[in-house]
Amino acid sequence: MSQANQGIKAIFKQREALLAVLVVVMIGLVGLRAPVFVSPTSLANLLTDSTLLVMLALTQMFVIVTRGIDLSVASNLALSGMMAALLASKHPELPLAVVLLVAVAIGLLLGLINGWMIGYLELPPIVVTLGTMSVYRGLVFVLSGGAWVSSHQMPADFVAFPLGRLLGITHLVWIAAIVIALMWYLARYTRFGRDLYAIGNEPASARYVGIDSARRLFWTYGLSGAMAGLCGYLWVARYAVAYTEIAYGFEFTVIAACVIGGISIAGGSGTVAGAVLGSLFLAVINNALPIMKVSPFWQSALTGIIILTAVLINARGNSKGSRQILPLHLVNPSSSRSAA
Amino acid sequence: MNSSTATAAIDSTGSAKTSRYTIVDRPAFKLKSLLGRWETLLALLFVVVFIINSIVLPNFLDLYNLADGTFNFSEKALIALPMALLIICREIDISVAGILALCSVAMGLAHAHGMPPHGLVVVALATGTVCGWLNGFLVTRFALPSIVVTIGTVSLFRGLASVVLGDQAFTGYPKLMVDWGQGYFFGIIPREFVVLLVFAGVFAVILHTTTWGRRIYAIGNNPVAARFSGISVDRYRLVLFMITGAMAGLAAFLLTGRIGSTRPNIAMGWELEIITMVILGGVSIAGGAGTIGGVMLAVMTLGIVTYGLALANIPGIIMTIVVGILLLITIALPRLMRGKKTAK
Numbered sequence: 001m002s003q004a005n006q007g008i009k010a011i012f013k014q015r016e017a018l019l020a021v022l023v024v025v026m027i028g029l030v031g032l033r034a035p036v037f038v039s040p041t042s043l044a045n046l047l048t049d050s051t052l053l054v055m056l057a058l059t060q061m062f063v064i065v066t067r068g069i070d071l072s073v074a075s076n077l078a079l080s081g082m083m084a085a086l087l088a089s090k091h092p093e094l095p096l097a098v099v100l101l102v103a104v105a106i107g108l109l110l111g112l113i114n115g116w117m118i119g120y121l122e123l124p125p126i127v128v129t130l131g132t133m134s135v136y137r138g139l140v141f142v143l144s145g146g147a148w149v150s151s152h153q154m155p156a157d158f159v160a161f162p163l164g165r166l167l168g169i170t171h172l173v174w175i176a177a178i179v180i181a182l183m184w185y186l187a188r189y190t191r192f193g194r195d196l197y198a199i200g201n202e203p204a205s206a207r208y209v210g211i212d213s214a215r216r217l218f219w220t221y222g223l224s225g226a227m228a229g230l231c232g233y234l235w236v237a238r239y240a241v242a243y244t245e246i247a248y249g250f251e252f253t254v255i256a257a258c259v260i261g262g263i264s265i266a267g268g269s270g271t272v273a274g275a276v277l278g279s280l281f282l283a284v285i286n287n288a289l290p291i292m293k294v295s296p297f298w299q300s301a302l303t304g305i306i307i308l309t310a311v312l313i314n315a316r317g318n319s320k321g322s323r324q325i326l327p328l329h330l331v332n333p334s335s336s337r338s339a340a
Numbered sequence: 341m342n343s344s345t346a347t348a349a350i351d352s353t354g355s356a357k358t359s360r361y362t363i364v365d366r367p368a369f370k371l372k373s374l375l376g377r378w379e380t381l382l383a384l385l386f387v388v389v390f391i392i393n394s395i396v397l398p399n400f401l402d403l404y405n406l407a408d409g410t411f412n413f414s415e416k417a418l419i420a421l422p423m424a425l426l427i428i429c430r431e432i433d434i435s436v437a438g439i440l441a442l443c444s445v446a447m448g449l450a451h452a453h454g455m456p457p458h459g460l461v462v463v464a465l466a467t468g469t470v471c472g473w474l475n476g477f478l479v480t481r482f483a484l485p486s487i488v489v490t491i492g493t494v495s496l497f498r499g500l501a502s503v504v505l506g507d508q509a510f511t512g513y514p515k516l517m518v519d520w521g522q523g524y525f526f527g528i529i530p531r532e533f534v535v536l537l538v539f540a541g542v543f544a545v546i547l548h549t550t551t552w553g554r555r556i557y558a559i560g561n562n563p564v565a566a567r568f569s570g571i572s573v574d575r576y577r578l579v580l581f582m583i584t585g586a587m588a589g590l591a592a593f594l595l596t597g598r599i600g601s602t603r604p605n606i607a608m609g610w611e612l613e614i615i616t617m618v619i620l621g622g623v624s625i626a627g628g629a630g631t632i633g634g635v636m637l638a639v640m641t642l643g644i645v646t647y648g649l650a651l652a653n654i655p656g657i658i659m660t661i662v663v664g665i666l667l668l669i670t671i672a673l674p675r676l677m678r679g680k681k682t683a684k
Contacts, residue, residue, distance in 0.1 A: 069487070071612075117668070117672060121672055121675045121676070122675065123671050123672060123675060124625045124626065124671070126432075126487070126625060127619055127625050127667065127671050128668065128671070130612055130615065130616065130619075130664075130667065131616075131664045131665070131667040131668040131671075132664065132668070133612070133664070134612070134616070134660040134661065134663055134664030134667075135660070135661050135664035135665055135668070137657070137660060138657050138658060138659075138660040138661030138664065139661065141655070141657040141658070142658070142661070146655070146657075244657070248609075249609075252434075252491055252494070252495070255491060256491060256492070256495070259488055259491070259492075265485050265487065265488050266485070295503070295506070297499075297502045297503045297505075297506055298499065298503055299499065300495045300496075300498055300499030300502060301495065301496055301498075301499025301500050301502075301503055302499065303495045303499065304492050304493060304494070304495030304496025304497070304498075304499050305492075305496060307488075307491065307492035307495060308478065308489070308492040308493065308496065311478075311484055311488050311489065311492060312478075312482060312484075315482050315483065315484055
């Protein structure tokens with residue numbers, strides 16, 4: 001074994017590097033079949049299409065790192081998006097920044113409701129967010145009266161913003177880039193971020209060393225909610241329509257992106273790069289299928305197979321040091337092996 | 341062989357036996373503990389909703405209406421029964437609605453290829469069992485968390501269903517299925533509801549009176565201890581996933597017969613409604629606690645709330661708000677009543 005070989009092996013042991021290579025290889029392969037896929041415009045579209053998923057996956061990552069799960073993101077996104085759309089259509093004179101802030105604030109509030117119940121009342125995250133998911137989705141209907149808000153009701157700048165360009169790059173991509181940088185900083189260099197990993201690794205120890213878990217969880221779900229609010233506005237403006245079912249079922253896509261990115265549902269481990277690459281992976285597949293002339297009906301089935309494959313690979317990768325899993329599971333692979 | 345006397349609840353007074361101690365198998369009956377039970381609260385809620393509905397809504401007590409009201413929850417409740425067992429066992433299955441869709445598609449295919457009506461039940465049950473086996477296999481063989489596995493398989497199952505269906509739909513199902521999906525016994529009791537009651541009985545007996553049931557609780561309370569006491573934990577998990585799949589297949593048979601077609605969006609979003617039913621029924625998401633009686637009460641309560649809202653012409657989506665809030669109150673109330681947190 002030469003030194004270089006070892007080095008390469010070490011890199012491939014890292015899930016993120018492997019995933020990055022996979023994404024590139026996949027783009028390359030699709031490009032071989034259909035050269036139009038690797039044209040700059042097509043790649044730029046791909047990037048723009050992936051942004052919402054990337055941003056939501058990042059905050060979902062923090063939630064999962066704390067051994068939680070946020071099923072309510074898609075409903076939260078729909079509710080804050082709908083409220084932003086209604087606000088903009090009723091008061092076209094409001095500056096865009098205000099609408100955007102309102103959307104984020106609503107999302108934050110909805111997220112903090114989750115956070116209060118999970119952090120301070122110590123209720124299981126999966127049940128709480130399952131409940132708020134239905135409530136928020138129902139509220140979208142109540143607010144809108146079941147009607148659509150379509151593009152001609154929204155002010156022009158409201159609709160134009162996400163796909164507007166700065167230095168030739170869409171605003172969506174700029175926003176996503178800023179979010180990625182912020183989250184990376186948050187995860188690696190702030191006390192808040194490090195505390196979340198501590199909580200996810202060993203909640204009891206985290207309490208012993210004096211981490212205020214309740215407050216941390218409160219704000220983690222708040223962060224997830226605020227991001228859903230931001231994406232709510234961006235989603236509604238990007239597709240220029242708001243209705244009750246927007247982003248229906250998107251929570252599972254977000255969680256899938258995290259799982260593919262190697263973020264352990266058991267909590268305590270996961271990186272920003274993983275979340276971003278996991279989202280990109282899904283986005284590449286979704287954009288490549290139509291170009292490869294694969295029936296769009298295959299998309300869901302393929303996504304399922306990919307998620308399962310990713311989970312299986314990840315399970316092998318950390319068969320030694322894996323730890324507890326959500327509140328639903330207490331057996332880790334090593335102990336169940338030794339018990340069997 | 342009186343080893344049992346060593347650790348005993350004490351009741352030394354009137355026992356005529358040689359031992360000074362007797363062991364009480366279960367706690368003595370107390371009215372207070374009965375009232376504090378979750379099932380009692382649910383039953384009260386059920387009665388209250390029933391009375392309010394019958395006062396406010398003029399047509400509520402119409403027997404035919406009431407009987408028809410059971411249609412909207414029977415299939416979901418059929419899946420909620422095995423789901424309760426799974427959750428007691430600390431597992432969860434998000435993929436049930438996907439399994440249902442795939443079973444329905446399998447029946448459609450089989451029917452299109454000339455399978456006789458009775459064979460379609462077998463097709464649905466077999467497809468469901470296979471899907472459940474896949475879930476269980478991945479969970480037990482690779483020690484993966486069931487929530488992640490089933491999030492993956494739900495895309496897979498529903499995806500396969502939509503690949504087969506494309507933009508088409510299967511229709512024209514045989515009379516047998518229509519009979520079971522929409523038919524009545526004695527002209528008034530919906531057959532689906534009877535099927536549900538029979539299965540509720542079966543599951544209640546299994547969970548509450550057999551060794552299997554006790555072992556499911558044991559696994560849910562402490563899987564490691566259960567394993568060390570000789571329970572084949574993984575086999576139980578695998579079988580429970582397969583039963584859940586089979587019940588989803590049965591629900592597919594009834595639902596497809598009732599609505600008479602298979603479309604890509606069949607049973608969309610049901611997984612969360614089913615899980616809500618189970619948790620509202622007092623089954624702990626942390627495992628190890630819950631009863632079939634509680635689940636059935638939750639099913640019935642949700643059923644009459646839905647039915648009442650439908651009679652009052654309130655759109656179904658309002659129901660999701662009601663259900664969500666009920667769920668949140670359900671879990672938050674005991675916590676709030678216990679008072680401020682005690683840091684562990």
